[in-house]
Amino acid sequence: MSNLIEICVPDIGDFIDVPVVEVLVKAGDRVESDQSLVTLESDKAVMEIPSPVAGTVQSVDVAEGDFVSEGWLVAKVEADEDIAETSAPADSDSGAKPAATKAVEAPEPSQQSAATEEPGAATETAPPEPAVEYDCDVLVLGAGPGGYTAAFRAADLGLKVVLVERYAALGGVCLNVGCIPSKALLHAAVVIDEAAAMADHGVVFGEPEIELDKLRGWKEKVIGQLTGGLAAMSKQRKVTVIQGTGAFSDPHEMTIETTDGEQQISFSKAIIAAGSQAFKLPGLPWDDPRVMDSTDALELNDIPERLLVIGGGIIGLEMASVYQGLGSEVTVVELTGQLMPGTDKDLVRPLQKRITSRYAGIFVNTSVTAVQAEDDGLHVTFEGSKVPGNTVFDRVLVSTGRTPNGNLIGAEAAGVEVTERGFIPVDMQMRTNVPHIFAIGDLVGQPMLAHKATHEGKVAAEVCAGMKSAFDARVIPSVAYTDPEVAGVGVTELEAKEQGLEYGKGVFPWAASGRALGLG
Template sequence: MADTYDLVILGSGPGGYVAAIRASQLGLKVAIVERERLGGICLNWGCIPTKALLRTSEIYHYMQNAESYGLKADNVGFDLAKVVDRSRKVAGQLNAGVKGLMKKNKVTVVEGVGTVTAKGKLSVKQGDKTVELEAKNIIVATGARARDLPFAKADGKTIWTYRHAMVPTEMPTKLLVIGSGAIGVEFASFYNDMGADVTIVEMLPRILPVEDEEVSAFMDKALTKQGITLLTGTGLEGLAPSGSGVTAKIKHKDGKVVEETFSHAIVAIGIVPNTENIGLEALGVETDRGHIKTDGYGRTNVDGIWAIGDVTGAPWLAHKASHEGIIAVEKIAGGSPHQMDKANIPGCTYSRPQVASVGMTEAKAKEAGYELKVGKFPFIGNGKAIALGEAEGFVKTVFDAKTGELLGAHMVGAEVTELIQGYVVARQLETTEAELMETVFAHPTLSEMMHESVLGAYGRSIHY
C-alpha cells in the first residue's frame, strides 16, 4: 500500500528542500525524494563548495600581495588536497544541516530514484526495492546537469565539467575554460589565482554576455591584467585528449583555426534540464527544449503537477529555485502569493573582481523604449574601497527618466555580491530615485557608492 502525503517533492536542491520546509510550516504532510545527497547540486557541488574554493584563492592572492598592506609573507604555497578537502567539508557541514532541517520540520525523506507514474502517484526505486507514494500534489525539482560538448564528452581526467574542476587531484598548468558565463569566469578566476595559465574561449563578442556591456568591458580588462587570455568571438571546433593533456582546435575571429595544447579543459557551456525518465512524457507535461513549462506559480499544464528551479528554465540560480518553491507551496496550500517576477532576481559572479546585477541593462532598457537617467560611481572615489586596497570597479544605476523607477543596477568590484541586495529590495518595494536619494548610508562603507551612483544619475554626485 502506498504512503500518502499532501505533497511529494522530487529533488532536494535549494528549490525542493525549501519548498518542503515551507509546506510543513503551512501544515502539509510532506515527503521529499532524493537520489543522491540532500541539498542537491548547489549545496554539494555548486554554489557553496565553489565559494569555499574561491575564498581560498582570494586569501592566497592576498598572501602573495601582503607587501602592499605592509605585511610580510614569505614562501607562500598551498596544499591542493587540503584546499579540496576544506571545500568538501563545507559542503558536508551544510548537507548535515539540511538533514537536520528535514527532521526538525517533520519532512519524510525518501532516498532513491523517483518516477511520476500517474497523476498523484510516484514510484521510488531503492536498489531491488520499490516504494510507492501518493500525493494530492507533486513538485518536480530535479534540477539540471552540465552540458557536454557534442564532440568531446568530459572524462574527468583532462576534460572536466564543474564537478571535476571542484575536486582536482592535480593542479592544471595550462587551462582552457570553454564558456565565459558565471561558472566559467569563476573557475578561470580560481585557477588563475592559484597559479595556472588560463585561457577563456567565448563564442559571443564579449565575456559575461548577460551582464551590462560596461561591466563586461571592465571584466575583460581586469581579467586580462591578471594574466588570463580572453578569446571572444571565438569558436571551438575540436577538443581531444592528447598525451598528458588536451588539444583544442580554436577558430579565431579571422576564421583561422589554430591547434593548441592544454593540460586540462573545463567545459562551462550551459546546462541540460533533468526531465528525462521521470514520467513526464507519459503524463503529457509540456516542455520547451527540455525545460518544463510553468505559469507564475509553478503550475504545469497537468493538474497536480508543479515544477520549480533549473528544470523550468533560466535564470538557473539557487535563489530563484527557492523562491519558486515557496510560491508554489503557498499556492498549493490555498494562499495568494505573488507570481514570480524574474526581473527582480539578482545575478552574482564570485570571481575577482565580483560582478552583481538586477533588472535591465542599459541596452535592454533603451531597446524597451525607456528614456533613461544613468548614474555611475567608481570604487576609486570611495574611502572604504581605497582603505581595503580594492579601488577597482564601479556601481551603475539605470532609471526611467519619466517616473524615477529603478530599472536596473550593475556592479563590478569587491563585495558587490553582498551590496546588490540593497537594490533588489529597492526594486521589490518599487522605490524611486527620490527615496534612494534621501536614504542615509553609513560612512565609511562600500555601500556609499550605491548612493553616489543614484545621485550621479540626476547630476547630484558629491564625490565624483
C-alpha cells in the first residue's frame, strides 16, 4: 500500500488565482506534521499550506510566481510508515494557516490550573474533578475588531473557537458602518477641498461632479475587501462562525438566535465583545428618515442642502467634514462649552478656526429641545445663549455618543456584573467578576476605539490560553480625522491639571513648519 500523500490547496474562501510567493521545501526534504510547505499571498491575507503528515517530500508541484486556487496540487509527501495508516487524505483536513502566527505553546484547557480559573477550588490533596465536555474552548460574542482579534489569537494558540456575530459580514461597526467607510468618504472630501484650494496657487480644476452611486460603490468595495479578508482568515484558523444574536443562558452556555432557530453552544471560557450602538436622543422623530444617526449618514442617500449636526464630538465633526466637502451647508451645535469635549482646547483651536469660516455656524453651550418634521424640512428649536438663525434643515444628524450593549446579552444569567449604563467592569486581564468570562471593547468603558478593543482582545485570548498578559490603558492613541486632524496619546494637559500631575509642555507653531506651508 502506497504511503504517498497528495497535498492540495484547501478551501481558502472566495480566492482564486492566488500567487505563490515562497516555496519552503524541495524534493527530498524531511518534513514534520503541520510544517509549512508553501506561502500564498492575496490582497487580503498571507497563508501557509502545511503538510498534514510527517514524511519525505517526493515532489513540489508549484513554483514561486505560480497562481493557484482551491484543489491545486501543491506537493506529494511519502508519509512515515508508522502514521501512514492513520493519516487523513491531504485535502480532507489540511488547511491553510496564517503566516507568522506560531506563538509559545499554550497548555490545553484541561491542563490549566484550577486556581487560574476558580481560586481556591482545588488543592493538591483534593481529588481531580471529572472533565467537562464543552462545545468549544472559547466562545467570542461579537466580531468587531476586538472580537475577531480575540478569536484569531485564541485559535492561533491552539484553542477551539466559536465566533458569534449578528451580521452576515465580520468586522462589526468599525469595518461595516463606522471607521472604515467614514475614512473612505473623508478622503473624498479632503481631495475635493485640496483641489479647490490649489486655485490660489495656480492650479485650477473645474467644479467637481459628484456621482453618488459611484461614491457609494467605492465605499462598499473598500468594506467588502476588508470583511472578505476576515472571512478567509477565520477559515484558515478553523474558527467556527455562527451568524445570530447571542445571550447567556447560564455561566457556561449561550443561546444563539439564528435564521434557522435557536442553537445552544457550551463553552469553557467566553469573551464578550458585543460593542455599542449610537445613542438615540429622546424626543426626536426617529421614524422620519431625514433624522439620521452616524450609521444612516454613512449610507450617503443624498447630499442635503442644509445639514444640522447635533453633537460636536469626533464622530459628529468627521461626518460634518464629509458632508461639507460634498457640498452641504453645515451647522454644528454642541451642548458643552467646546468642540471635542475632553480634548485640550489648544489642539481643537486650529480646527475650530478653519471650520468656522466654512460652516454655516458652530454653536457651543447650545442644545436642541425639539425637532418637528414638516414637508418643507425639519424645524428645530434651540436653547442657549446664542442659537442658529436658521431653524429649518433638510437633514439632522444626531451624534451624541454611543451606548454599550452590556444589558442586551443576558449577562445576568451568567452572573456577569453590568452597570446601569450597560458597561461591564473588568480587571487588567479583561476578566469580569466571573473568572472564566472576559469582556473587551466598547462595553468595558471609554475610550470607545477599535485599536483599544483589538489590544484588549489579544490580552483576553492569551489569558484564556494560560499566558500571562495584561492591558495598560494609560497610553491609548486617539485621532479625529477632520481637516486638520487632531491627535493625542496618553494623558491630556487637562487631565494632568485635574490629577495634579507635574508635566512639561512644548509648542511648535504650525505656520513655522515647511511641510505645512508647502501644503498651503
